[in-house]
Amino acid sequence: MERDDLIQDHNYSISANHNEAQGVVIRKKIWKVTGILTLITFIEVVLGIGFKQNSDWWAFIKWSFIILTLFKAAYIVLSFMHLGDERKNLKWTILTPYLMFVAYLLFIAAREGTDMSALLLNYLGS
Amino acid sequence: MSGEASKQIEKDVLWGGGRSPFSVTYGKMMMWFFLVSDALTFSGLLISLGFFRTGVFGDLEGFWPVGEKVFEALPLLGTGFPLIYVALMTFLLIVSSVTMVLAVEAGHRNDKRSVTKWLVWTVIGGFFFLGSQAWEWYHFIHGSGGYYISANELVVDGLDQSGETISYTVAAGEKVYYGAEHGHSHEEEGHDEHHGHDHASNNEISGMGGGGHDDHAEEEVHGEQTPKVLYLNKYQTSIVTVDDAGTITKLLAVKNENLPETSGADLSSNEYGPQQYANFFFFVTGFHGFHVFSGVLINLIVLIMVIKGVMHKRGHYEMVEKTGLYWHFIDLVWVFVFTFFYLV
Numbered sequence: 169m170e171r172d173d174l175i176q177d178h179n180y181s182i183s184a185n186h187n188e189a190q191g192v193v194i195r196k197k198i199w200k201v202t203g204i205l206t207l208i209t210f211i212e213v214v215l216g217i218g219f220k221q222n223s224d225w226w227a228f229i230k231w232s233f234i235i236l237t238l239f240k241a242a243y244i245v246l247s248f249m250h251l252g253d254e255r256k257n258l259k260w261t262i263l264t265p266y267l268m269f270v271a272y273l274l275f276i277a278a279r280e281g282t283d284m285s286a287l288l289l290n291y292l293g294s
Numbered sequence: 295m296s297g298e299a300s301k302q303i304e305k306d307v308l309w310g311g312g313r314s315p316f317s318v319t320y321g322k323m324m325m326w327f328f329l330v331s332d333a334l335t336f337s338g339l340l341i342s343l344g345f346f347r348t349g350v351f352g353d354l355e356g357f358w359p360v361g362e363k364v365f366e367a368l369p370l371l372g373t374g375f376p377l378i379y380v381a382l383m384t385f386l387l388i389v390s391s392v393t394m395v396l397a398v399e400a401g402h403r404n405d406k407r408s409v410t411k412w413l414v415w416t417v418i419g420g421f422f423f424l425g426s427q428a429w430e431w432y433h434f435i436h437g438s439g440g441y442y443i444s445a446n447e448l449v450v451d452g453l454d455q456s457g458e459t460i461s462y463t464v465a466a467g468e469k470v471y472y473g474a475e476h477g478h479s480h481e482e483e484g485h486d487e488h489h490g491h492d493h494a495s496n497n498e499i500s501g502m503g504g505g506g507h508d509d510h511a512e513e514e515v516h517g518e519q520t521p522k523v524l525y526l527n528k529y530q531t532s533i534v535t536v537d538d539a540g541t542i543t544k545l546l547a548v549k550n551e552n553l554p555e556t557s558g559a560d561l562s563s564n565e566y567g568p569q570q571y572a573n574f575f576f577f578v579t580g581f582h583g584f585h586v587f588s589g590v591l592i593n594l595i596v597l598i599m600v601i602k603g604v605m606h607k608r609g610h611y612e613m614v615e616k617t618g619l620y621w622h623f624i625d626l627v628w629v630f631v632f633t634f635f636y637l638v
Contacts, residue, residue, distance in 0.1 A: 185402050185610070194399050202392045206385060209632075213381040216362055216637050230638050237633040241626055248395045248622045250615075258316035258323075262330055270337050277345040284345075 201247045208236050325616045329623045332585075336627050339581065340634050343574050347638070359566040361636040367433055377636060383426045384632050390419025391625040394593075398618045401611025406600065409611060413597040416621065420590035427583045434575060437558025437565045578631055585624050592617050 186194070212233060219229045246252035251259050309320045316323060347358060362376035369379075393415040400408030558565055559572035566572065596617045605611045 281348040
């Protein structure tokens with residue numbers, strides 16, 4: 169197994185300095201991500217204004233919001249927070265709890281919430 | 295057996311045990327661990343919001359207020375701008391995240407001047423966001439219209455869309471919303487148009503135009519004989535009487551009785567709908583705002599350190615990177631709050 173706790177090169181974050189030329193490339197990427205994030209926010213607002221919650225399209229719009237948000241989050245975490253540039257095992261140590269537990273908890277909350285209202289409506293008469 | 299012992303390890307990045315797991319410094323690793331746990335806290339808040347949203351109130355269809363109707367005001371410009379202010383806040387936070395990542399990038403070049411410049415912009419962005427949030431809280435707490443709570447059961451006669459007389463009973467304690475306050479909102483075009491045909495109520499509507507919920511408004515409600523035009527909460531979809539096209543589908547008129555007025559929201563009353571809506575607003579955006587506040591403080595401290603040349607002497611700007619992680623995390627949380635509290 170490859171060891172990753174030994175410092176053998178200058179990929180290590182603290183010494184990962186770069187020169188001006190590399191800086192230009194990195195900055196270009198930063199502005200690109202900025203553009204993408206702004207565009208996604210803009211699309212979300214336009215969708216939010218354009219579709220009422222009681223429209224037939226709402227379920228589709230709602231899921232679009234969630235998927236767009238996940239895209240935005242991925243860009244922030246992987247690009248702005250540089251998690252994409254870290255070692256693979258650090259990356260997945262941080263991301264796995266969310267992929268597993270938050271998805272699970274969301275499912276439970278939505279399921280349980282629905283059942284709670286069925287309880288309230290059907291048995292408690294409110 | 296030329297294993298680890300023979301390999302070169304930079305002394306300044308070693309952890310106490312002489313290793314460097316994940317090939318990051320101890321400080322950065324711990325910042326990530328902190329963010330993971332902090333993110334779980336926010337997940338907990340948003341999941342409990344989802345519980346109420348999908349369940350208890352979601353099934354009573356449309357009981358939950360609609361973000362674009364509650365948050366539609368801009369400073370100085372009044373109402374009628376659904377979600378624009380929140381979108382601007384989101385954009386502001388994204389931009390300040392960008393200036394932060396530019397500061398980190400400059401740090402990797404040991405460019406003290408650029409780091410200082412971008413950190414200053416980041417701090418300014420943070421202060422602007424805090425100010426925006428303060429304004430939004432102020433606006434939310436003070437409300438934009440106000441409702442009336444009927445002290446006892448009222449029988450309300452009014453005209454529906456087609457001009458037919460209808461009767462409606464307002465139960466004791468039920469909230470009744472005065473409609474005309476929102477005269478500038480985008481939905482009111484249909485509103486006004488409708489009243490063009492509805493001469494019986496035309497008077498009251500135009501009379502109330504920008505009046506708000508001042509004494510004048512209450513007087514009119516107390517006034518006898520003339521029917522007052524009211525409609526139920528416009529922030530909620532099912533009780534709301536404005537349809538897709540912006541036309542009012544149900545008009546209610548109060549004959550008499552005194553209706554105590556409530557406006558805005560706090561932890562015990564909420565103009566916009568279920569009390570939980572206000573509670574979640576205060577707690578989720580408040581907890582996030584507290585993070586922004588501490589983030590600005592930390593950024594300021596690091597900025598001072600950068601200006602004093604502490605980082606330059608160290609030879610690296612990793613502290614900027616670590617506070618940068620925290621600052622991006624604040625942006626990340628807001629992205630989710632924006633979607634799950636305001637949009638969905």
